[in-house]
Amino acid sequence: MSPGTTAADERAARRPVSRDVRLFWCAGASDALGTQASGVVLPLLLLGLGHSAALVGLVAGVSTAAGLLLAPLAAVPADRGARKPVMFWSATVSALAMAGVTVAVAAGRPPLALLLGAVLVERFSTAVYEAAAAGTVAMIAPPADCPRVVAGLSAGDQGALILGPALGGALYQAARALPFLADAVSYAVAAGCVRALRSDLRPDRCADAGPGTRSLSEAEVAAARIDGGAGDPAPQAHPARRICDELGAGLALVRSSPLLRLVLIWTATVNGVIVALYYGAVFTLQKGGHGSAPMGLVLALSGAAGLAGSLAAPRIAGRIGTARLLVTVTWLLIPLAAGLATADGPWTYGALFGVFCLLMPLVGVVLQSRALQVTPPGLQARTGAVLASAVGGSAALAPVLAGVCVTRVGTAAPAVVCAAVLAALAWRTTVVRSRLTGVTA
Helix, strand or coil: CCCCCCHHHHHHHHCCCCHHHHHHHHHHHHHHHHHHHHHCCHHHHHHHCCCCHHHHHHHHHHHHHHHHHHHHHHHHHHHHHHHHHHHHHHHHHHHHHHHHHHHHHHHCCCCHHHHHHHHHHHHHHHHHHHHHHCCHHHHHCCHHHHHHHHHHHHHHHHHHHHHHHHHHHHHHHHCCCHHHHHHHHHHHHHHHHHHCCCCCCCHHHHCCCCCCCCCCCHHHHHHHCCCCCCCCCCCCCCHHHHHHHHHHHHHHHHHHCHHHHHHHHHHHHHHHHHHHHHHHHHHHHHHCCCCHHHHHHHHHHHHHHHHHHHHHHHHHHHHHCHHHHHHHHHHHHHHHHHHCCCCCCHHHHHHHHHHHHHHHHHHHHHHHHHHHHHCCHHHHHHHHHHHHHHHHHHHHHHHHHHHHHHHHCCCCHHHHHHHHHHHHHHHHHHHCHHHHHHHCC
């Protein structure tokens, strides 16, 4: 038994993976593979149709922001027991939307309005799926297994990042419509995996969280009582007020929990930075005459590094502590972002992105698993929607800013801005390190 590892941790590591965990992993990995395959070529398609970098960034930002509107609404029925139907139908709608893009691109020169409409529908549906899926891990795995399952899901995403861009680039070279067809098929596979889940995904199944969780504060208990937690809302409450309370329950829990606030700030900032750096790399490589294959190589190298980081995250955090790991990793990200300002080729971008993506999951996986463990079962989807909205908001703003910076300042501007943002985040985490040590223990 390694130092800092309990007997329960050793037993959890030896416990076989359940059928539903495997199905949920397959759904997420398939979805991620198709999304990466089409996402890497969508900017190239728009640029090839004669649209500017600023417009490409605006399309990406608007499509991401649009999805944030439905996530909180979808989280309420998911927490009330409709998690599986919401996930199934949202994946089905996404498959149909990508099938529409496939037909439009195969037919010739698709109009921008048609592409934007289909992308918006896909983003809406994906946001709904992600909101409903946010609490699924807590429903299909014991609390002690959460870090291992979250690490496996993150590894699946990173594996898709390795294969997806290369697959998308190769398919795009063969025919422009093929990457979008692959995305449609991946959504159909995800819908089938969700349909095959046997677990009862209703929150009352996990009312007793079991070992590995902590007691809730009074503010968190009050938030949980709004719905799906310790009881129903007061029967005398006005229906409009009741709906507002249900929608705001996840936000109330995040505001009352230092750990969840930490997860929100760190993940939203770092994910916004990586999206901005990605689009900055796309615009730079496109301006330098590089096609889709080099960009696929960059993301494949990054995905390989992220896969290693995701798998190593639980063990590394257990050895050196989450608070120390958080501060160290955040400071190390700054020179990597700054180095991208001087990068001028696919291999340089791939190396810097690779180290960035190796470090980022070391913190992200551990924070996400702890967030699952401390959130009441009846608030999993709504709390996840709040966290996803923060991450999605930064991801929606990042391409717009990257496109504007490249158009008006230069290709190095996104990396310089991202380095400054990471410096502010690193300073903040250093200041509150003493509090983080107790929160993330």
